[in-house]
Amino acid sequence: MKKRFDIEINHDWCKACYICVKVCPRSVFDIAEKESHRGFKEVTPARIDDCIGCLMCENLCPDFAIEVEEIENAVEQN
């Protein structure tokens, strides 16, 4: 069964360095077109179903702004 993951982004800690966007081997993240109230173009895990849980984004985020968690007992979606 395919493992599934939940990705949480803390937009109050993120400084928009985009390490996560570029390091992700599955291109899970998108960058918003408009700036947030903090003046950053925020990152969203737009293709979360493609995540393989490698933790590259979480481990290399200097601001602890990403958390990747495996969803236990995930039901196979077809």
Added chain:
Amino acid sequence: MKTYMEWIRTEFFPTAFCPGCGHGIILRAIAKACDELELDRDNVVFVSGIGCSGWIPSPYIKADSIHTTHGRAIAFATGVKLARPDFTVIVVGGDGDLASIGGNHLIHAARRNIDITCIMADNNNYGMTGGQYSPTTPKGSKTSTSRKGLSEAPFDVAKLVKSAGASFVARYTVAHFPQLVNSIKKAISTEGFSFVQAISTCPTHFGRRNVTQDPYEFIDYLKRNSVNIKNITSSAESMGKIIIGEF
């Protein structure tokens, strides 16, 4: 929430580091190492000096910490260890803090093989004060004090500390996260002076002038430019590669 977050003082977040600064990755590596070793927070003391790197443990690690004057962290740590030999004492500092102004403390702590762990967040320059060159700045680098390229050769700090008598010496970069965590765990677990040279990224100063200001591209550069000590060829060092591994 991941368990290593219990070692982080999130009440001070977002951190004071620039966007994409590698020091935040070293902060996570230290927190993860402490968590995986299941250290008792009440018996751990962090000691740091001055510089962006000095901020890694103080205020961001949730344990007792002493934020000392520039270069003197190892001297204060020696005092803590003498008073409380049962404590785990961990110094975190920069290449400027530990290898220039504090260089003498470093080599003599290694010579005496004092039972402390020392983590050098090495970004090849003085980040906090505007990117001046340090004793680890590679020859030829452009810094705010070597505008046409540095004419001096750097110290190989890992080899220096090893030859002075340290029990454990390793060098990894922020691009080698699992290895970095592992080497910090080994350093803390080893008796005697343990030293981890953690090559960091300062996109704001060193990166902008020498590699790239893009935080990811800088990390990727460190990965591509490193050679493990086990696979070293005679030309690797002379070609300016970063030698990683245990020394």
